[in-house]
Amino acid sequence: MSRRTETDVRPITEAEFPDWNRALNTGFLQPPAVAEEQLEARRRQFVPGRSLGAFDGDRCVATFRSFDQELTVVGGGTVRADAISNVTVTATHRRRGLLTRMMAQDLAAAKERGDVVATLIAAEYPIYGRYGFGPATTMTEWAVDVPRAGLDRRWAAPEDGGRIDLVDGEDVRGLGPGLHGWLRREQPGAVSRTELWWQSRTGLVNMNGTPWTEPYYVMYRSADGGVEGLASYRTDDHWGDAKQPLNTATVEWLIGVTPAAERALWHYLCSIDWVQTVKSGWRSPDDLLPHLLPDPRAARITTQADWLWVRILDVAAALEARTYDGQGAVVLEVVDRGGLTGGRWRLEAGPDGASCVPTAESAHLVLDVGDLAALWLGDASAVRLAALGRVREERAGAARVVDALLRTSRRPWCPDMF
Known part of the structure; x- marks a missing residue:
């Protein structure tokens, strides 16, 4: 043997x-x-x-x-x-x-x-919790039934005086990093992109070994001339009986740094001749897309799942780095089986800033470091986690205090796979 x-x-x-x-x-x-x-x-x-x-x-x-x-x-x-x-x-x-x-x-x-943290995109759900990671953002994909959407198929240009233009890869490499930087300043959960990211998405570098086929790139420029949106998409060539077009446009990525840019880009994609279905690609679960359509039911969710997982390595630095709309204080007992950042912490936070320091006070809420990661970017609910038995209140109402401090009005989102 x-x-x-x-x-x-x-x-x-x-x-x-x-x-x-x-x-x-x-x-x-x-x-x-x-x-x-x-x-x-x-x-x-x-x-x-x-x-x-x-x-x-x-x-x-x-x-x-x-x-x-x-x-x-x-x-x-x-x-x-x-x-x-x-x-x-x-x-x-x-x-x-x-x-x-x-x-x-x-x-x-x-x-x-x-x-301060470690991040990953989990191919399988059960693996990474045991290393202290928690799912911190969610991803949603929609398929838009274009004929049902209710848009005027004679749509020709944005209603706000802006314009839509097709551009090439060189334009994307020049404009994309600045637009993504603008988006990233506004979007919790977004991550940095390297020059290699842009090169690989525009055909200069082949990361997957398959033959490169250039997608379409489309740009939105506002009425005052500023570039506020870019998208990359591909189309297929599928026809049904009696010469009926059944083509699909699949969005690879879309950046709209203003609601006007998002509206214009989605309306353009849903107005391309012969395209009957638009697949959205990876979007935020509270994306504007469905409600930019006259009939939101035309946008059917095809995928909704956890996306960015976070492992907190420094509790104090993580909690002090973000902002807080509400005012309050809570003592958190963070359980870290990996031994990297556990302990008891007093968080005092408000619109003017936050302080998170070790404390010997009695804990108000006991939670695993992975569940803290799920709460940290504002997506998860401590009340819901308590109902699931994943966090434990040592003081009545502590979960509601945590939600009032940490939850956000818009959900965090990571546009990227890495």
């Missing part, structure tokens, strides 16, 4: 990068062979010490990568985040603690660097 050997978990070297990528593709059920163009594109993401691998002999059997990120919090401030991606364990080496070892190394390093 063969004996199981100890698997070495360590930061990969430049020479190990091809094998690491083979394991990455294998874990995500993609063809294991990595095209040279794809490999060279991924090298641009390689940061020494931030890409971990588990090795059984010379073969990489698990992958893990993190990188620097900024996360927007309530009020428009940002915190330093340790963004985690490319997490895989090969099927031959499951249930051996490899992810736990890689996660522990990475989170300890992030804590040492002074990162």
